[in-house]
Amino acid sequence: MASVGFLGLGIMGKAMAANLVKAGFDVTVWNRNSEKCAELVALGARQGSTPKDVAASCDITFAMVSDPEAALALCQGPDGVAAGIGAGRGYVDMSTVNDTTSKTIAGLISQAGGRFLEAPVSGTKKPAEDGTLIILAAGDQSLYNDVKPAFEVMGKMSPYLGDVGQGANMKLVVNMMMGGMLSIFSEGMSLGQKAGLDGRQILDIVDAGAMSNPMFKGKGAMLLNENYTTSFPLKHMQKDMRLAVALGDQLEQPLPTAAIANEAFKQAIKAGFAEEDIAAVYKVIK
CATH class of the missing domain: 3.40.50.720 (NAD(P)-binding Rossmann-like Domain)
Known part of the structure; x- marks a missing residue:
């Protein structure tokens, strides 16, 4: 080339x-x-x-x-x-x-x-x-x-x-899953710590089982340290979630979980976290 x-x-x-x-x-x-x-x-x-x-x-x-x-x-x-x-x-x-x-x-x-x-x-x-x-x-x-x-x-x-069109569709599917996972992860981390559990132990237990994945490991550390240094801006994830939900409308595919996760990211943007990392969705959930 x-x-x-x-x-x-x-x-x-x-x-x-x-x-x-x-x-x-x-x-x-x-x-x-x-x-x-x-x-x-x-x-x-x-x-x-x-x-x-x-x-x-x-x-x-x-x-x-x-x-x-x-x-x-x-x-x-x-x-x-x-x-x-x-x-x-x-x-x-x-x-x-x-x-x-x-x-x-x-x-x-x-x-x-x-x-x-x-x-x-x-x-x-x-x-x-x-x-x-x-x-x-x-x-x-x-x-x-x-x-x-x-x-x-x-x-x-x-x-x-x-x-x-298929590259775009694949990317939206992947990011929609990522946004949904991050949303439920934030809820679990928040619930656990409010119930008196140790955040580090929650991460270790999740990491030892079937839900172990690099994103929970990386973003989990960010949540515990309250360090949201941007590697993927939150506003871009919300844009991808919005485009994925729109694709669902187009194809008559119900996406209840993705639609709710999208609302959490919209709340985070409204709260002023648009430029922070996607992990900052945790801040509106906790």
Whole structure:
């Protein structure tokens, strides 16, 4: 793969782009707030002036932004990706959006002659830094084959899931389960401690049984230390829960547990914890 672009250098994008630079890829970066590019340029990346400019000068361009609106805005307009992509070049959107947004972006890119892959990721800040994300790819299979070397640098697993929309759907299913688990976990931790149980012992007992999982281990420590340093912003989890519940409406699939968990995350945003880690949902539950 000759040259790659990377648009969006937030918590996730910065770490992912840095791994590509360190692995020897020729990387051009762009971010809405251009100051965030400095760290990557110091590592050896080039800085692009607009998304159009990056898409026009790179064989394949990756994007990692916060939500459907931002993902769409990146592609549209005179300075957008679609204006620069041209024939045969590839665009890989790794943002978490809904299937409708993904299909809209796919349309814009293919109309402009480009190839499109959606590739949302499962994993937060540390997996992004360690290159152990789970990449959920769907769309143009030739582009999937071409970007496999880059996926192998950024993630530990990158299954091909079929048509555009299926990567988005898989991501929403996974995050919906995560949000629901975190909500019931917070209730259990809160109930146990109010009943006089030791929080550390609750975690040890859960960890020794069938419910043992890395999320309870990691987030459990955060709850007990009341340290909500952000690896996955709470507002983004609420956005994913909202999109999952909307998908349930579309498919006439009842999601009572997810709907209630979504309300807990909405309460947490209202209480002012939007920018904190998803574990901060515990604060409104306790």
